[in-house]
Amino acid sequence: MRIDVITLFPGMFVGPLSEGIIGRAINDGIVSVHIVNLRDFCEGKHRQADDKPYGGGAGMVLMAEPMFKAVESLSGENPLRRVVLTSAQGSLFSQAKARELATEESLVIICGRYEGIDERVATGLNADEISIGDYVLSGGELPALVIIDAVARLIPGVVGSPESIEHDSFSKDLLGYPQFTRPPHLRGLSVPDVLISGHHAEIAKWRRREAIRKTFRMRRGMLAGALLAAEEQEFVRQLEKGER
């Protein structure tokens, strides 16, 4: 997959894209990420990227024309590229959205700054406006990195073991199960016996139940969409009654 990111702050991508799983995927050529400096498409002595908002009000707005030019500079390779625009006003990013974007051959991600981007960019590019959460950040660079990370780890070959993605939170409409590692006893806290038993069927059963318990505690609303067996539904009823 090829990802182009349009930003006024290219330096913000250097560290995060050179480390860990994503750094390795880029090194191995499974994913290529190209950072495009919006300033290169701005005009005038000061290469101005922003201007005052029509209608008045505080702050500045990123102008549409440099953004269009930056996207057009990339579109030679594929004019139908999927464009994602980071915005606190966008629809909420999710694992389902990451899965959908991971099927694309290429993506363009636009990072906003200041009071945001002239609305004509989203309209003119038919962009997918994505928010990474209900809070406001100073720019779209961290959201772009979040989207790149979540999408890239779903591309075959990026995460070493496909099994670990299968068991990730949200992959089955449940959160993940709790994990433990050595030592078995630590500061009065112990690893559940079943995990040391070597009994694979019992371990799988325990993990499934604990994933349900964790989802019940942390994100109860998710359980409504989860596919649960009859005995698991009974387990949820017991959790509701405080019996478990």
Ligand SMILES: C[S@@+](CC[C@H](N)C(=O)[O-])C[C@H]1O[C@@H](n2cnc3c(N)ncnc32)[C@H](O)[C@@H]1O
């Ligand atoms: C300070 S914010 C602009 C906020 C805007 N005035 C509003 O009320 O929605 C500047 C840029 O940061 C990015 N941004 C901020 N919060 C975000 C979020 N939760 N998800 C995605 N992008 C976000 C967007 O690219 C946005 O254009």
